[in-house]
Amino acid sequence: MTGNGDGKFNLCYTPSASVTPQAWVEFQTQAGQMWSVVDANGGLYSTATYSLNNISGTTNLGNVYANDGQSRAWHALDTLNKLWWNRGSTTNCWASSQQDGHCTPITIQWYPGSTDGTYWSTGEDKIHLADNDPDSEHTTAHEAGHALMGKLYHGWWPNVSNCSPHYVNRTSSTSCGWTEGFANAVAFHTFNDTTYYWGNGSSMNLANDRSTNGIDPGDACEARVATALVDLWSQVDGGWMKSNTMMTRTWQSSFREYFVNDRPEHGLDSGPTAQNILYNHTIQY
Numbered sequence: 001m002t003g004n005g006d007g008k009f010n011l012c013y014t015p016s017a018s019v020t021p022q023a024w025v026e027f028q029t030q031a032g033q034m035w036s037v038v039d040a041n042g043g044l045y046s047t048a049t050y051s052l053n054n055i056s057g058t059t060n061l062g063n064v065y066a067n068d069g070q071s072r073a074w075h076a077l078d079t080l081n082k083l084w085w086n087r088g089s090t091t092n093c094w095a096s097s098q099q100d101g102h103c104t105p106i107t108i109q110w111y112p113g114s115t116d117g118t119y120w121s122t123g124e125d126k127i128h129l130a131d132n133d134p135d136s137e138h139t140t141a142h143e144a145g146h147a148l149m150g151k152l153y154h155g156w157w158p159n160v161s162n163c164s165p166h167y168v169n170r171t172s173s174t175s176c177g178w179t180e181g182f183a184n185a186v187a188f189h190t191f192n193d194t195t196y197y198w199g200n201g202s203s204m205n206l207a208n209d210r211s212t213n214g215i216d217p218g219d220a221c222e223a224r225v226a227t228a229l230v231d232l233w234s235q236v237d238g239g240w241m242k243s244n245t246m247m248t249r250t251w252q253s254s255f256r257e258y259f260v261n262d263r264p265e266h267g268l269d270s271g272p273t274a275q276n277i278l279y280n281h282t283i284q285y
């Protein structure tokens, strides 16, 4: 398959006879070995074009649409492309903690009407999206951010307290602020924005400074951690590659541990410029 940049594609096939009596193209919700969207039973969604008859040369498939009831599965699958293209890994896996040929995939389970969401589970390493969640690319990327963190951490996960439920603009705990803040930062980094959208269409602008009302201060508030992280990556680290690489070597239970202990130990700046970024997001160490 070539030329798939704008939703169009060319597909080449070498036939065994001059005329191919019947051909069709079937798509499945799996991107190589790296990610997939599965139904309630763990099976891939598939959708096929109309069958074409007696083909002897180039032919046009026309428009191809996802089967009824599958659109959100395909949307979630497509959203992960955007994270994959800029995933901050030095290997062909999602995370530099994994070497080529030994990657683990990101798996999303979604089905129409699902109420099983919205979360990623450490043990089974699977994302569960509820019915309208895939409409929010931030939600898909956020949950993939948890999966990415699990891969960076080699399957380790911090002890997280006071995190269920948690609210993006409210104080939870420093451990919840860290894991959720990182996941939000993954979404913001992926889409280069700071407005979080939910599947029901609501949204919240999480851009903040010291004068922002409506977003709790400090590193137990995930919005503060998320915006501090993306600013560190873009303004201090020249992207998030170095930070992600660090996170494959040392694991954190809080933003304080990330900033105060681990960044300087691994050659990432925690000096005045970096501290000022945190200060502007109401975090002081």
Ligand SMILES: [Zn+2]
Pocket: 142, 143, 146, 179, 180, 183
């Ligand atoms: Zn989360």
